Amino acid sequence: MNAVVMNLTLRGLLGRRRSVLLVILPVLLLLLAALIRWASGGEVRSSVNLTNEFAMGTLLPLICLLIGTGVIGSEIDDGSIVYLLAKPVPRRTILLSKLVIAWGAALVFAVLPIVAAVEIAGDDGGRLGAAYGVAAALAAVAYTAIFVALSVATRNAVIVGLLYALLWETVLGGYVPGVRNVSVRQWALAAAERILGDRATVWGVTSEVSLTAALALLAVATIGAVVLAVRRLQTLRLTSAD
Amino acid sequence: MSTLVLDSVSRWYGNVVAANDVTMTIGPGVTGLLGPNGAGKSTLIAMMGGFLAPSAGTVTLDGAPVWRHPEIYRAIGLVPEAEAMYDMVTGWQFVVANARLHRLPDPEGAARAALETVEMMDAKDRDIATYSKGMKQRVKMATALVHDPSVLLLDEPFNGMDPRQRLHLMDLLRRLGEQGRTVLFSSHILEEVEEIAGTIEVIVAGRHAASGDFRRIRRLMTERPHQYTISSSDDRRLAAAIIADGSADTVDLRAGNLAVQAPDFGRFVHALPRLARDSGVRLFEVSPADESLESVFTYLVAR
Numbered sequence: 001m002n003a004v005v006m007n008l009t010l011r012g013l014l015g016r017r018r019s020v021l022l023v024i025l026p027v028l029l030l031l032l033a034a035l036i037r038w039a040s041g042g043e044v045r046s047s048v049n050l051t052n053e054f055a056m057g058t059l060l061p062l063i064c065l066l067i068g069t070g071v072i073g074s075e076i077d078d079g080s081i082v083y084l085l086a087k088p089v090p091r092r093t094i095l096l097s098k099l100v101i102a103w104g105a106a107l108v109f110a111v112l113p114i115v116a117a118v119e120i121a122g123d124d125g126g127r128l129g130a131a132y133g134v135a136a137a138l139a140a141v142a143y144t145a146i147f148v149a150l151s152v153a154t155r156n157a158v159i160v161g162l163l164y165a166l167l168w169e170t171v172l173g174g175y176v177p178g179v180r181n182v183s184v185r186q187w188a189l190a191a192a193e194r195i196l197g198d199r200a201t202v203w204g205v206t207s208e209v210s211l212t213a214a215l216a217l218l219a220v221a222t223i224g225a226v227v228l229a230v231r232r233l234q235t236l237r238l239t240s241a242d
Numbered sequence: 243m244s245t246l247v248l249d250s251v252s253r254w255y256g257n258v259v260a261a262n263d264v265t266m267t268i269g270p271g272v273t274g275l276l277g278p279n280g281a282g283k284s285t286l287i288a289m290m291g292g293f294l295a296p297s298a299g300t301v302t303l304d305g306a307p308v309w310r311h312p313e314i315y316r317a318i319g320l321v322p323e324a325e326a327m328y329d330m331v332t333g334w335q336f337v338v339a340n341a342r343l344h345r346l347p348d349p350e351g352a353a354r355a356a357l358e359t360v361e362m363m364d365a366k367d368r369d370i371a372t373y374s375k376g377m378k379q380r381v382k383m384a385t386a387l388v389h390d391p392s393v394l395l396l397d398e399p400f401n402g403m404d405p406r407q408r409l410h411l412m413d414l415l416r417r418l419g420e421q422g423r424t425v426l427f428s429s430h431i432l433e434e435v436e437e438i439a440g441t442i443e444v445i446v447a448g449r450h451a452a453s454g455d456f457r458r459i460r461r462l463m464t465e466r467p468h469q470y471t472i473s474s475s476d477d478r479r480l481a482a483a484i485i486a487d488g489s490a491d492t493v494d495l496r497a498g499n500l501a502v503q504a505p506d507f508g509r510f511v512h513a514l515p516r517l518a519r520d521s522g523v524r525l526f527e528v529s530p531a532d533e534s535l536e537s538v539f540t541y542l543v544a545r
Binding site: 005008016083084086088236237238 | 288291292293294295310312313314315316318320322324326327328329330331336339340342343344345385
């Protein structure tokens with residue numbers, strides 16, 4: 001871990017104009033949660049609906065995409081990453097430092113707002129909030145690593161990431177049952193299902209995969225993404241179109 | 243003292259060859275990498291700086307390969323062509339951050355020295371986003387100098403500079419070269435290069451076209467046949483006089499005006515007004531037909 005890389009990364013992530021979205025999206029979620037509370041009077045099933053579909057299905061991948069591309073993609077695009085790469089610092093250290101910032105940002109801008117939204121919309125003594133907190137944290141770790149790797153691997157990371165987040169996770173996952181087995185969201189929900197125990201079925205927090213498989217798949221996806229990202233950064237081609 | 247060696251280096255992107263079997267040794271002093279736009283200068287600098295793998299051949303710094311070897315950056319300072327930096331920090335913070343990334347024992351002191359060298363101490367506390375192009379260029383230079391590198395690679399450093407900044411940078415590069423550093427910069431302007439570079443490497447269409455000190459390169463460029471298009475009150479009579487004088491070896495009247503190819507630039511431009519006066523012909527227009535840098539370089543390659 002390198003403090004200078006982390007510092008520059010954090011300032012780069014928060015200093016850009018699109019970081020406004022990192023605030024707007026969670027605020028939107030909290031407003032929706034308040035609306036649902038007002039409409040349903042704090043019923044847990046409504047809270048689950050909001051969190052399953054909007055928070056876990058759309059908001060979380062979107063924010064992780066913003067963060068994952070924001071910590072490294074923008075610098076690769078405009079070429080400023082050369083100032084980090086032209087240093088006697090292992091590329092692995094550079095990537096991991098950026099990833100740590102990305103995970104921290106995902107915790108602040110996605111995981112905590114999701115927990116807060118659950119509490120606002122309706123919970124049963126904090127159980128649902130805790131379950132979704134763990135699920136969102138697991139999903140955030142995997143999503144962020146995947147989107148960081150995508151940013152290093154392709155200049156079209158935002159487009160590819162959007163297609164993945166919206167088409168694969170949301171639309172295809174809704175129609176094609178098999179796709180749901182290969183979905184970060186489903187893997188993460190397996191943890192929430194286990195934490196809720198008997199209430200999971202009552203409230204409708206269910207996953208397509210078993211907990212063991214889910215955790216293994218999450219680990220494989222995350223570690224695989226990190227390894228790929230480090231490798232691609234080690235051989236990153238940096239040259240203006242001459 | 244460091245030496246960069248390119249040994250039969252080629253680089254291609256798909257079917258496009260950006261560098262074609264280039265062999266050169268860049269030692270201490272200032273070297274200019276001269277070539278028209280698109281000749282492959284940036285590709286070569288990217289390979290020298292370890293940011294691009296050669297498709298064939300090797301690039302070594304004092305015997306060690308530069309590709310996938312971040313340790314070389316202790317010895318190399320890089321000034322990229324791209325203008326983007328970390329806009330949301332001040333010049334001072336950015337140069338200090340670069341010093342810290344090099345793990346220098348005294349990052350603040352090193353940053354101060356580098357910013358003083360490029361004369362940016364006055365504006366050091368402003369955000370980089372507020373800097374002019376020339377100021378950004380100087381901060382880039384400071385980040386490259388902060389760890390006192392023995393090799394400095396600059397990609398088109400004079401682009402976008404006003405004349406005063408240009409003189410300042412030329413002076414700085416000359417000084418760095420005199421200190422025994424290996425300084426390599428690319429440019430497409432001969433005058434810029436010959437002003438400060440002890441050695442000039444000419445690159446055209448990915449090939450290493452010529453190498454030597456500026457006198458040799460200048461001579462190669464001025465002693466090539468020069469072509470002129472002339473319009474006058476009597477092209478035919480003027481053509482006869484030029485042929486008789488012997489200062490041009492080809493005279494062509496087909497295109498409606500007079501096209502001349504002269505082997506000796508100096509002799510021809512002195513002879514032409516005299517020949518015109520002596521034969522009573524009025525010159526309306528004399529224009530060099532191929533003075534673009536491109537054609538000069540093309541000549542060097544075809545030679």
